Amino acid sequence: MHKTWEGWECWRVEFRKATMNDIETMIDLRKAQLMDEGAVADRDMEEELFHFFEKHLSDGTLIQYLVAADNQIVACGAFVIYHFPPSYSNRSGKKAYITNMYTNKAYRGKGIATNLLTRLVEEAREAGIKKLWLGASKMGRPVYKRFGFVETEEYMELNL
Numbered sequence: 001m002h003k004t005w006e007g008w009e010c011w012r013v014e015f016r017k018a019t020m021n022d023i024e025t026m027i028d029l030r031k032a033q034l035m036d037e038g039a040v041a042d043r044d045m046e047e048e049l050f051h052f053f054e055k056h057l058s059d060g061t062l063i064q065y066l067v068a069a070d071n072q073i074v075a076c077g078a079f080v081i082y083h084f085p086p087s088y089s090n091r092s093g094k095k096a097y098i099t100n101m102y103t104n105k106a107y108r109g110k111g112i113a114t115n116l117l118t119r120l121v122e123e124a125r126e127a128g129i130k131k132l133w134l135g136a137s138k139m140g141r142p143v144y145k146r147f148g149f150v151e152t153e154e155y156m157e158l159n160l
Helices: 020-036 046-058 112-126 141-147
Strands: 011-017 062-069 072-083 094-103 131-134
Touching: 011 112, 020 046, 020 062, 020 072, 020 094, 046 062, 062 112, 072 112, 094 112, 112 141
Parallel strands: 094 131
Antiparallel strands: 011 062, 062 072, 072 094
16 A cells, blocks of 8 residues: 655555564564553563464454554554353444554554554454454544544453
8 A cells, every 4th residue: 555644755554464473573562562651661571472462363363463664564453352242232242352553653643543443443343343442542542532432431340
């Protein structure tokens, strides 16, 4: 896909689904995302991330996209599929959590996250998913609101 954004020369942006060969890149992107969101890297978590990506990519419950520009991966986004008991409003019981939305600082504000989110929502729709939810960072909140996501008080959490 070729796209021209204000202030940039015409450059090629490619969106593709991640594969098992991309796990190391996905680990690096996840760690960069967490640091941008203010997390403190007080311990190594590469093994846990590796096992998460390996398991969920292989069983099809993680759909992860990578975005390449200028011969490097500059953004990513994903959803994790969860199965709940069917309900009257969601007969399949499938819901998906949007996660791993990250864009390299040099590429932010250029429409990449919106394009990526559009692809994720369409993919979820095609998979029969009736509800998407997410935890938005302060930085990502405007993108999701423009897309139509609304804040709810539907869930309660217990940290163990």
